[in-house]
Amino acid sequence: MYKAKVYVTLKESVLDPQGQAVKESLHSLDYHKVADVRIGKYMELQLNAGxxxxxxxxxxxxxxxxxxxxxxxxxxxxIEEATA
Amino acid sequence: MYKAKVYVTLKESVLDPQGQAVKESLHSLDYHKVADVRIGKYMELQLNAGxxxxxxxxxxxxxxxxxxxxxxxxxxxxIEEATA
Structure with missing residues (x-):
């Protein structure tokens, strides 16, 4: 059994409106030190591979x-070997 | 300037219908070795911290x-130091 951790992110050249919205929300909570936010997906898969x-x-x-x-x-x- | 990579995942005890749907889609594409999928968020923040x-x-x-x-x-x- 293997565990795969997959990170999916937008390419640099692609606008990220969701990240922009989160940045603005953080600014409105007084976190003005945040210069940029990019949002992606993180997935964990369990695989029965040999x-x-x-x-x-x-x-x-x-x-x-x-x-x-x-x-x-x-x-x-x-990819890492999963013990359980 | 610092770069923060944030990983947000559902707690183990919480059902993940999105992950379940992705698992079923993978099975329908003949990837039957996938035993489980859990989906989370991945965020990259640029911070002007001291x-x-x-x-x-x-x-x-x-x-x-x-x-x-x-x-x-x-x-x-x-957290890592960002060069640019």
Whole structure:
């Protein structure tokens, strides 16, 4: 059993209105030191894969096909062996 | 300038219908090795703080007040010095 931690973020060139809204909310709460906020997704997957390499290639494929939108988003992931 | 990476996830005991839906979508795409999916938020903040300690305490406060819902979510964060 492997655990994959997947981070999906908007590409630098893509506007992030959700992050902008959070930044403005933080400013209205008097956190004026916040210069920028970018919001992404974080996913944890449990995988019944035979090896780290197999888990990696499955996660890469799933990110390309479903978990991220490669047109506007980039992704990265870490795979670790899960004990339970 | 500091960069804070904030990870917000649902507590273990809280159901994750979004993760369940993603898991079922992955199964329908023939990724049957996926045993579980949990979905959270990932945020990157740029902070004009004077020190790592100051940045840490500000991020902790912002998480408690706005970025996470401590009733159903837990959060963790890493602070690093940003070069630009």
């Amino acid at each position: 090896s780290v390499n197999e888990a990696e290639s499955v996660v890469e494929e799933m990110c390309q096909k479903l978990l991220a939108n490669p047109v506007i988003e980039k992704f990265r992931y870490d | 020190s790592v300690n100051e940045a840490e305490s500000v991020v902790e406060e912002m998480c408690q007040k706005l970025l996470a819902n401590p009733v159903i979510e837990k959060f963790r964060y890493d």
